[in-house]
Amino acid sequence: MLRYVVKKAFLGGEMFINISTNLKKLAKYFPENLYVVGGYVRNQILGIESGDVDLASSVNIEEVANRLKDTNFVVKVKNLKMGAISISVGRETYEYTAFRKEVYEEVGTHYPSKVVPTDKIEEDSQRRDLSINAIYYNINKDEVVDYYQGIIDLKQRLIRSIRNAEEIFSTDSERILRMVRIAGELNFKIETNTLKTAMKYAKNLEHLQGSRKLGEIEKILYCDKRYNLSKNALKRALELLNDLQIWQYFGLGVKKVKYKKVYEVEDRFLGLLIDIVDSEKPECLEEFLEEFLTKQFTIKMQEKIFDYLSGYYYALEGLANKEYFFKFYKDWAFIYPLLCGKTKRIQTKYNFFYQYIIEHGLVIATSDLAVDENDIKKNFKNIDKRSYTRILKNLLSKVFDGKLKNEKRILLAEIEKNLQNY
Known part of the structure; x- marks a missing residue:
């Protein structure tokens, strides 16, 4: 494997990897070399907001804890199996993982069945998904290590898998949703073969936990807000989900969703759910919601969302004011903003009655x-x-x-x- 090293890390005459004083102090405890990897390095190169700092080296977490004992750095175990800890100092917190190789046995499950420690950075890099997320910055030597030409892809605003895309997506289907989210956040294109392979293995999303799927979908819904790089970011990301035909793996009969309400309302998640219902056109709304929500949400969330969406559709059907508010008075604050756009007249009608109830102190429950x-x-x-x-x-x-x-x-x-x- 070729090792591309960019010394001094320059782009356009400006050093693009900013490292805090605390991180430089921390690196002194790692004569083996301490690396920053992932989104922080990527965003520094792009010159945009950099968030979480992910660290890696060949040193196992037990040894790291031992070295940092009686220092200002506080170590907490996050995931023993994955060899992950958090390191905090002052207001700064970093996530550290020792170099490792991952083995997947089950299809599309996100979590590896086996983790094997390694002291080789090139082997650690092979477990990552996208070239732009597999760029390492060596704090000790002030150099960037780029095995997969991620810097070139950043300049071309391109998302590409680091190696055989089949390996990347067949083992961990969550990477497909993550790729869509990153494409939306950064306003990047996805390399053709990477996109085609993701489409091939989108079916493995059926095996991914509902909570993990929804977690990524929620992030995708607000991808345009992350860095504010494009007004069309949300539309592009949602259309990518349709191109990948992922909705059938959320238990839907349709492969594509017609997006409308999601663009109109502040709560985009509820807006998306309305678009899903309108695209699916179920014969019985209650039965569909109950079945669909059960697959994706906790019981508490199921009940809330069921009430909000039921209230929305009962309003469209014109349920009598009195009966309507006996059912949905406590949920009206959440239903009200959903009745916007072409349903504004319905919103006004019910809200007038809602205000009347409040002003006259009517007993409603x-x-x-x-x-x-x-x-x-x-x-x-x-x-x-x-x-x-x-x-x-x-x-x-x-x-x-x-x-x-x-x-x-x-x-x-x-x-x-x-x-x-x-």
């Missing part, structure tokens, strides 16, 4: 009634507890309409009056 299930149980022992919910909803409807005052005495009298119905 059974929990706000002056009686509860305990009161029913205490005063009406012969009523089946399965009827409690229906009784409270009937009382709520009458209180809301102004037919009854929300007073315990009056509400209990109303229950007694209709005992034969329960």
Whole structure:
């Protein structure tokens, strides 16, 4: 493997790798050489905001912890299997991993089945995905080590796999979504063979955890905000997802999504979900949402998103004001901004009624009634507890309409009056 070394790291007459004083001090504990690698080096070369600092060397984490004992550097273990620790000093925190080789046995799972330590930087570089993310900066020697011509690709604004793209994407399908995100963030093109191979192995996304897929999708949805390099970044990234036909591996029947709402609303994630529903056109909204959300979200998130999207579509259907806010009053703040654009008239209609409820202090939930299930149980022992919910909803409807005052005495009298119905 050829080793490309750029001494002094110059581009356009300016040194483009800025290293903090603390990092230079840290490097003195690594006579073997300490490297910065990944996004920090890439962004420094591009002259854009640099975030997390990822470090690597041939020294195992136990030895690193031993060397930094009784110094200003604080070491915490992050992932023992991967040989990863965090090193902190003052306000700076770095992630350090010892050089390693990775072995994958299962298809597209993201996590390697085996990690093998190595003292060779070239072997460590082979586990990385894209050439622009596999550029190492040697702090000790002030030089850049570039095995895969990543600097050339940066100048050409090109995303390319570091070696056989089949190896890269067949073993870790999350890299496909990560590639799309980076292309959006940096406004880069993807090299043709890299894109074709990613499309070939997009099917392996079926084996990736839903939370990991969604984590990358959320980042893609705001890729244009990361560095503000292009107004079309989001559109290009979303179209890439369609080109890769990845949506079928999220449990959808469609291969491509028609994007519209995602461009209109502030909460792009909810906007995307609306576009997914509109593209899928399910016969039963509730059944589709329940099945789709179960595959991707935690139970708590499932319930919230189900309510927000149900509220959006019930509004489009024109559900009566009273019935609508009995269902969605607590969620209106999240539903309201979704009803923008061509649905602005619907938004205005429901919001007028929402404000009316607030201004007049109307009782909108059974929990706000002056009686509860305990009161029913205490005063009406012969009523089946399965009827409690229906009784409270009937009382709520009458209180809301102004037919009854929300007073315990009056509400209990109303229950007694209709005992034969329960």
